[in-house]
Amino acid sequence: MKQLKFFAAGIFLITACNSAKQNNNSEVTNDSKKTAITIKGSDTVLPLSQKEAEAYMKEHPETSITIVGGGSGVGISALLEQTTDVAMSSRPLKIDEKLKFKGKNINPVETIVANDALAIVVHLSNPVDKLTHEQIADIYTGKITNWKEVGGKDAKIICYSRETSSGTYEFFKEHVMDKKNYASSVLNMPATGAIIQSVSQTEGAIGYVGLAYETKDVKHVAVSYDQGKNYVAPSIASAQDGSYPISRPLYYYYNQDKKDAVSSFVDFILSEKGQQLIQDVGYVPLKK
Amino acid sequence: MMSGTVTTLAVLFIVFYLFKESLGLFNMTPVEDSYSVLVNKNNPVKKLSAQQIKLVFDQEITNWKQLGGNDAEIELFRTEDISNYYSEDEIGKNFEHLAQRINEHIEKHRGIIAFVASEYEMKNAASVPLSVDKITLLELMKGKEWFPTAQPAAQFGVLPLLMGTLLVSLGAILLALPFGIAAAIYLAEIADTRFRNIAKPLIELLAGIPSVVFGFFGLVVIVPMVQQWFNLPVGETALAGSIVLGIMALPTIITVSEDALHNTPRSMKEASLALGANKWQTILRVVIPYSISGITTAVILGIGRAIGETMAVLMVTGNAAVIPHSILQPVRTIPATIAAELGEAPFGGLHFKALFFLGCVLFLITMIINFIVELISPKRRIER
Numbered sequence: 193m194k195q196l197k198f199f200a201a202g203i204f205l206i207t208a209c210n211s212a213k214q215n216n217n218s219e220v221t222n223d224s225k226k227t228a229i230t231i232k233g234s235d236t237v238l239p240l241s242q243k244e245a246e247a248y249m250k251e252h253p254e255t256s257i258t259i260v261g262g263g264s265g266v267g268i269s270a271l272l273e274q275t276t277d278v279a280m281s282s283r284p285l286k287i288d289e290k291l292k293f294k295g296k297n298i299n300p301v302e303t304i305v306a307n308d309a310l311a312i313v314v315h316l317s318n319p320v321d322k323l324t325h326e327q328i329a330d331i332y333t334g335k336i337t338n339w340k341e342v343g344g345k346d347a348k349i350i351c352y353s354r355e356t357s358s359g360t361y362e363f364f365k366e367h368v369m370d371k372k373n374y375a376s377s378v379l380n381m382p383a384t385g386a387i388i389q390s391v392s393q394t395e396g397a398i399g400y401v402g403l404a405y406e407t408k409d410v411k412h413v414a415v416s417y418d419q420g421k422n423y424v425a426p427s428i429a430s431a432q433d434g435s436y437p438i439s440r441p442l443y444y445y446y447n448q449d450k451k452d453a454v455s456s457f458v459d460f461i462l463s464e465k466g467q468q469l470i471q472d473v474g475y476v477p478l479k480k
Numbered sequence: 481m482m483s484g485t486v487t488t489l490a491v492l493f494i495v496f497y498l499f500k501e502s503l504g505l506f507n508m509t510p511v512e513d514s515y516s517v518l519v520n521k522n523n524p525v526k527k528l529s530a531q532q533i534k535l536v537f538d539q540e541i542t543n544w545k546q547l548g549g550n551d552a553e554i555e556l557f558r559t560e561d562i563s564n565y566y567s568e569d570e571i572g573k574n575f576e577h578l579a580q581r582i583n584e585h586i587e588k589h590r591g592i593i594a595f596v597a598s599e600y601e602m603k604n605a606a607s608v609p610l611s612v613d614k615i616t617l618l619e620l621m622k623g624k625e626w627f628p629t630a631q632p633a634a635q636f637g638v639l640p641l642l643m644g645t646l647l648v649s650l651g652a653i654l655l656a657l658p659f660g661i662a663a664a665i666y667l668a669e670i671a672d673t674r675f676r677n678i679a680k681p682l683i684e685l686l687a688g689i690p691s692v693v694f695g696f697f698g699l700v701v702i703v704p705m706v707q708q709w710f711n712l713p714v715g716e717t718a719l720a721g722s723i724v725l726g727i728m729a730l731p732t733i734i735t736v737s738e739d740a741l742h743n744t745p746r747s748m749k750e751a752s753l754a755l756g757a758n759k760w761q762t763i764l765r766v767v768i769p770y771s772i773s774g775i776t777t778a779v780i781l782g783i784g785r786a787i788g789e790t791m792a793v794l795m796v797t798g799n800a801a802v803i804p805h806s807i808l809q810p811v812r813t814i815p816a817t818i819a820a821e822l823g824e825a826p827f828g829g830l831h832f833k834a835l836f837f838l839g840c841v842l843f844l845i846t847m848i849i850n851f852i853v854e855l856i857s858p859k860r861r862i863e864r
Contacts, residue, residue, distance in 0.1 A: 287597045333538070347713065348713040355820040355821065356627075361629075371537070372537075372538045373534065373538050373627055373630050374627075376625060376626075376800065376801055377800050377802050377810075378800055379714070379798035379799060380798075380799035380812070380820070381795075382794050382795060382799075382819075386699065390699070390715075390716060393703070393704050394707070394713070394715065396714070397714070
């Protein structure tokens with residue numbers, strides 16, 4: 193008898209749940225304004241997009257935004273296959289990607305949503321606090337291998353870099369190393385957090401990380417792009433006024449045909465409030 | 481029956497796909513499809529290897545003499561450099577005159593080597609495309625440099641990755657084997673039942689920890705430890721990878737070989753003891769020989785786990801693609817490379833296929849190991 197009661201209660205619960213679900217469903221279909229946006233791509237842009245999407249969805253509960261990482265290339269190829277509405281990227285489109293878009297008759301719209309500055313970081317005990325552009329390039333191509341060559345202690349330099357798949361890797365190679373290849377002995381770390389961890393526990397280490405990721409466990413160095421005349425330390429202010437040289441734009445790409453669906457969200461990011469959020473996450477807001 | 485067929489078909493399909501994708505790599509030039517490398521048509525050098533192109537663009541080779549040409553400086557040129565030589569009006573708003581301008585520029589500079597998108601290459605022009613050596617199996621296997629995204633010519637040298645994988649796995653198995661088998665013997669033969677009933681589930685629990693957690697543990701605990709012990713400039717080494725992998729392979733080795741040891745018939749053990757052998761002699765001469773095939777299986781499963789493990793290794797070995805000369809150097813393994821790079825490799829492109837080729841290499845290694853096991857185990861059974 194007792195068992196039977198439980199059984200009845202169970203059945204009642206299940207049907208109740210079911211009907212509740214159905215109610216929900218009908219609500220969704222009734223509300224035609226409900227829109228869904230998928231955003232996919234660069235892991236660098238990911239935290240920024242998440243923060244923006246949270247704030248945006250609070251203001252616009254009818255919109256649901258799904259954000260997926262994976263890397264700039266993943267996002268762009270998803271946009272090409274039309275499995276995402278927006279591709280986030282930490283690098284501009286490559287020529288062959290542009291050609292592919294042309295071949296598929298898709299017209300990608302490019303919007304710069306924020307800037308990111310790369311900080312060159314070293315171990316806390318390292319006396320070196322400034323480096324020139326040429327010195328950094330020589331360190332990463334393997335021409336300079338000892339800290340005493342750049343005014344530090346007599347210790348081997350251990351270079352940390354991101355993986356080849358990272359947009360940051362490409363950016364660093366293009367803008368700091370003049371497109372020369374990294375030395376084979378450079379250590380590749382799977383994530384920015386891993387670079388911070390490794391640099392903080394290795395005395396002779398040097399690494400590069402996005403400004404947003406820099407912590408107190410590592411020390412950044414000032415960088416000079418004019419053969420050592422002026423050194424500039426990385427900060428949001430110096431990146432925004434353009435005096436800090438190692439900074440890059442972060443992009444959103446979306447299909448011209450889907451402009452109506454996403455433009456409201458993109459406008460939100462470009463608005464004053466959106467740009468304030470960008471600063472909160474640690475990226476560099478666009479100049480007004 | 482049904483499920484067996486489906487599984488076999490699925491495995492065959494995966495293997496087929498793996499090889500299909502990677503075989504496309506051969507007879508491709510290491511320059512990406514939509515790009516060309518051009519030189520002035522009066523330049524006697526018509527053919528370069530991928531290695532030479534990389535050295536040229538890294539400014540390691542600066543004179544055509546070194547490549548068998550005339551005594552002239554090499555001038556590097558990339559499509560975007562055109563704006564240094566021509567104004568925006570001359571190039572055209574939608575780059576409509578770009579091809580012509582590039583052509584003019586190459587005509588004027590005899591020592592130039594230009595890396596441009598193929599759509600801006602003019603036919604019958606002042607420039608000729610440089611022919612680049614095609615990728616061959618031999619070159620892949622003995623290539624010492626892994627620069628899959630290097631432009632203009634990518635370098636796909638598998639050797640450092642292969643050596644790295646083998647070194648880390650070998651180290652892991654050498655570390656895990658003595659501990660694993662000793663623990664298994666202790667649990668199966670020496671420990672009392674109550675301890676065994678507590679310890680075995682605990683060890684099995686170790687197998688359930690996600691590998692990322694092991695990786696993070698390795699990065700934060702083992703890497704600094706290795707660095708201190710050996711007074712190294714850097715702690716991310718093959719040894720750190722081996723230790724983490726060894727710990728990860730332990731539960732497999734212990735549980736499988738313990739099961740095998742435990743299955744030794746009581747009668748055999750008692751016969752040995754009755755003949756006057758002590759406990760150690762019984763374990764060494766009776767129990768271990770009886771269960772050797774189970775122990776071998778355990779070792780193979782352990783090696784399998786070590787060779788294929790990705791995430792933990794990715795986090796602790798430093799991933800520098802150099803041929804390791806000692807176990808105290810950073811290395812890069814095949815699974816780590818695939819995991820780290822596949823996400824950004826353009827679908828179907830050169831890099832993508834190279835990663836599939838790495839998958840094939842890994843597959844062949846594990847297949848060879850399994851084959852060796854198949855060869856060894858039946859012999860043992862007959863001997864018994």
